[in-house]
Amino acid sequence: EVQLVxxxxxxxxxxxxxxxxxxxxxFTFSTYAMNWVRQAPGKGLEWVSSISxxxxxxDYADSVKGRFTISRDNTKNTxxxxxxxxxxxxTAVYYCAKSPVNLTRPPRGxxxxxxxxx
Numbered sequence: 001e002v003q004l005v006x007x008x009x010x011x012x013x014x015x016x017x018x019x020x021x022x023x024x025x026x027f028t029f030s031t032y033a034m035n036w037v038r039q040a041p042g043k044g045l046e047w048v049s050s051i052s053x054x055x056x057x058x059d060y061a062d063s064v065k066g067r068f069t070i071s072r073d074n075t076k077n078t079x080x081x082x083x084x085x086x087x088x089x090x091t092a093v094y095y096c097a098k099s100p101v102n103l104t105r106p107p108r109g110x111x112x113x114x115x116x117x118x
Contacts, residue, residue, distance in 0.1 A: 002026040002108060004096050009112030016086050020112055022079040022096030030054070030074040033099035036081045037107065038092035038114075045103040048094070049081065064090070086116045 008020040020036070036048040049060045049070040058070050069082040079096050094114055095107035 002098070004098075004107075004109035006094060006096055006109050006112040009094060009114045011115045011117065012086055013118050014087060014116055016116070017082070017084045018086065018114060020081040020083065020094055020114075022081075022109070024077045024079065024096070027098070029072075029077040034070075034072060034079045035097045035099060035101045036070060036079070036094060037097055037101060037103065038090075038094045039111075040089075040092040045095075045107070046092075047101055047103060050099065050101075051079070083114070086114075088116045090114060091116050 003025045005023045008018060012018055031053060033050055033052050035050040037045050038048050039045050047061060048064055049068060051058050051070045051072055055072045067085045071080045092114060093111035095109050095111045097107055
């Protein structure tokens with residue numbers, strides 16, 4: 001069974017940083033591109049970032065480009081998201097997801113809450 005366990009969220013002031021992690025099991029992690037998606041209060045799922053199977057290629061939503069960095073460690077079956085210069089509009093529950101991402105279906109994991117507020 002596919003399991004994705006997100007962690008690392010919390011409350012941070014604007015301009016602060018957080019590093020999210022996602023532990024994967026139940027599938028061959030290194031053979032899938034991976035993604036981070038988020039859901040802000042009262043809104044639908046939004047794609048944030050993706051990374052290729054070996055971590056060579058990355059892509060970002062315009063709203064986070066230059067502030068967030070996605071990475072992965074295939075030896076640890078773990079996906080990361082380094083978030084810097086956080087803004088209140090980054091407040092959301094963050095989820096990791098295998099590719100292809102389906103933004104119309106609930107994510108598998110429980111997500112991790114990120115709250116950016118002074």
